Amino acid sequence: MKLKILTSSLLPGIEDKPMSHAANILELSSGDIVVVWYAGAYETSPDEVILMSRFNRNSSTWEDPVIIVDTPGRADGNPVIFEYDGKVHLFYVTIEGGGLPEEIGKDYPGAIKNNLIRGGWDTCPVKYRISYDFGKTFGEERILRKEWGWMIRNKLLKLSNGEIIFPMYDEVNWKAIFGISEDLEHWEYTGYITTPRGCIQPAVVELEDGHLLCFLRTRDSFIFRSESYDYGRTWSPPCSTSLKNPNSGIDLIKLIDDRLIVIFNDSFDRRTPLNAGISEDGGENWEIFDLEREDGEYSYPGIIQIRDKLVHLVYTYRREAIKYVVMEID
Template sequence: MALLLCLLLLSAGRVSGNDSFSEQTDRSRLRAIKPVILHSEIIPEPASVPSAHASTIVETGDGILAAWFGGTYERHPDVSIYTSRFKNGQWSEPVKVADGVQNESQRFPSWNPVLFKRDNGDLILYYKVGPSPSTWWGEYKISTDEGKSWSAMEAIPRGCLGPIKNKPVIIPGGKILYPTSIEIVGKWNVYMEMSNQDLTDWEKIEVDNNGFDAIQPSVLFHKDGALQILCRSKNERVVESWSYDNGKTWSPLAPTELPNNNSGTDAVTLSGGLQLIIYNPVTSGRNKLAIAGSYDGKIWEKLIDLEDQPSGEFSYPAIIQDKDGIIHVTYTYNRERIKYVQLKL
């Protein structure tokens, strides 16, 4: 019996040692990654639009398209959705493409645009309209010409909201999976939605929030077919959930090792399998913004600081990878403009 116990303990020690060695190997590999900034600038905006926030970005066949909401200030009824295109090294003049006008006497602010390209090449612009995040509803427009023009507004079916801040993804089988959440007084709650690519047959998928106040998930793909969401929270940590059945069910939310300052993040799975998150690497303030990397979604290492200032707000980022492997980032710059950064690893 003593010999058996000894062997079991030795075996456990070897497993633990292997796990520790694997973690150190991953961290060493991640620390060896050296992102290079290729381009960085503030996207021009008309002087008549003094505030900008909550950007989104997508690759098109005619350059990189960004969108954000802008107006007098967040929640003002004049806040609308604007787009600008990065082509041949320059950003185009921003164009207003959506607003919250209801009729001649009523207008609500617009919020949180999300750009997405479906398999047929159409662009979809999802956004919110309403007096506040607790009362808003989801709308969308479709472009068949790379975002140069947009269809009339369509409402997302009642009971669903569409993507809240971060881009949806297409999962095996062709459906669109939407990372979404609600913000009601006293409670935040993450969940998921799914629809066909023609934006029919919407369904809502519950996620056990496990006592966390969390919103604004983003979706990552893993080599074993698992899906992971990373979410903003009020709990000083980015929180996560996992699905092993193509998004039909999800594990209870749990904290990651990543700090969170109750501000939005975004994440992307690169073509080679590396996971990236862009986030504020602090638990308070929004004066720092960074990108971290992971191979397994568990072990994270900060790869680069994009902003590290004594004060200011650098927040609500968006991140994508284009067909050539270049990484594109946008984020709020002091609530006045949207900043664009282009990187390679």
């Protein structure tokens, strides 16, 4: 098995918003590739906005980002982008509880370790906007969930029965939740699963019709897994995998050839190194590859495989930028 990096680059940013984090990537039905992320002075800062950049295939470069969400005096974050029925849905959250002091926001991983994060992402409603022109413009803000506490991070997945599953989580109680919908308007919520010390930010793949596999970010030092055999209605008790997790974001996809690839930090306590794991047996065993090994933070991956069969990855690069990588997997 081989993993070859074909290209890599840093996405352009905005000068007065030096911190970039939590990117997601999508190939649109138009053929465009877009990336969304949030940027600001520091994590949870009141100037934090949602940005979008589009890949220009003619020049093979990323266009300068545009601000697509900017709530005055509030931090917007964790954008998730999904296309359904010709419409592009942008989901995101807005901190309503005031955010965190600057000294904490500038060292968010440290704040997590020291349990100093109340008043930040646990005080968000979940919102969305819809675009009818492939993300060139977005409509008015709508509310998916008004009550504070639930959060989003990883991408939605269309299942073999036509339903859509939205991995979500409870930032207050550290539980994984799954939204299930046929039309992105009416939702059923399931899951509410947790690990001994708590889990968030589930990532989901469909192994076979109705058989879903979920990987979970945890406080338990390892990625945990849970499975569903009824399109996400019920879930098995989470159990530990062999993959380390320093309480940092992960992403998981099923490739066209049915192999799985997970992007994660192979560490118990740092957001470096950044690694890719490839499994040929449904996630039981993994071959691990290095993507980043230097000091710094390399985290919060977003990964897709597009029509050219190449794997496209974005992730936080030292909190300074979003890095884009194209990989070929043999």
